[in-house]
Amino acid sequence: MTDRRGRTLIAVTLVALVVVVLGVTLRSRADGPSGVAASASSASPTADVPPVIVPGRPGESAAVRPAQEVRDASPPRYNSLDVWFVRMMIPHHQQALEMAALAEGRATDPRVRAVADRIRAAQGPEIGMMRGWLDARGLPAEVPGHDHGTMRGMQSPEAMRRLAAARGADFDRLFVRMMTEHHQGAVTMATDLLKVGADLTMNEFANSVATEQGVEIARMRELLAP
Numbered sequence: 001m002t003d004r005r006g007r008t009l010i011a012v013t014l015v016a017l018v019v020v021v022l023g024v025t026l027r028s029r030a031d032g033p034s035g036v037a038a039s040a041s042s043a044s045p046t047a048d049v050p051p052v053i054v055p056g057r058p059g060e061s062a063a064v065r066p067a068q069e070v071r072d073a074s075p076p077r078y079n080s081l082d083v084w085f086v087r088m089m090i091p092h093h094q095q096a097l098e099m100a101a102l103a104e105g106r107a108t109d110p111r112v113r114a115v116a117d118r119i120r121a122a123q124g125p126e127i128g129m130m131r132g133w134l135d136a137r138g139l140p141a142e143v144p145g146h147d148h149g150t151m152r153g154m155q156s157p158e159a160m161r162r163l164a165a166a167r168g169a170d171f172d173r174l175f176v177r178m179m180t181e182h183h184q185g186a187v188t189m190a191t192d193l194l195k196v197g198a199d200l201t202m203n204e205f206a207n208s209v210a211t212e213q214g215v216e217i218a219r220m221r222e223l224l225a226p
Helices: 002-031 037-043 067-072 080-106 110-136 157-165 168-196 200-224
Strands: 052-054 063-065
Touching: 080 110, 080 157, 080 168, 080 200, 110 168, 110 200, 157 168, 168 200
Parallel strands: none
Antiparallel strands: 052 063
């Protein structure tokens, strides 16, 4: 009876030793040779960030990449071409507003006055949006030394004087012709930005300019039809 109790005690002791040894071994492997892997891991900002699945191009399989690599490879929020577009489109819109303001006391055709009203309603707030976009990035709106008259669709000072001097049907025809050219220039500028810009807001705005002013051009061409 005593021998049986002794053997049982020895067996229990051996099992306890095995459990202790296994626990120490597993902890050592988890912590690494230095025993500080856990603390180093918690100090790393990307240790707990899961990898990102990056879709492949058509016909290619997706790839798994570390999250920090995907973030580092992201494009900038805007580029110099976005800034240039905004700085050029502000004076471009301003001239359109000047032309539209002349229609109130000079246009005879109510459809021409309606076009002018739509331009004032749309492009005035758009100028405010573009100035706010620059202000939010700490960028000035002015481009020292740049001749805005060289932009696509911009009307010369002489053409603006002729428009201001016209009245009635003469004003209507001149307004439609000049504003059509002006809109065409804006559409070209906006379309060009869609190819090279990086900013999402400006991409959406350029798409809106190209679409809406394209529709306005079609409306004005109908006014000139015999």
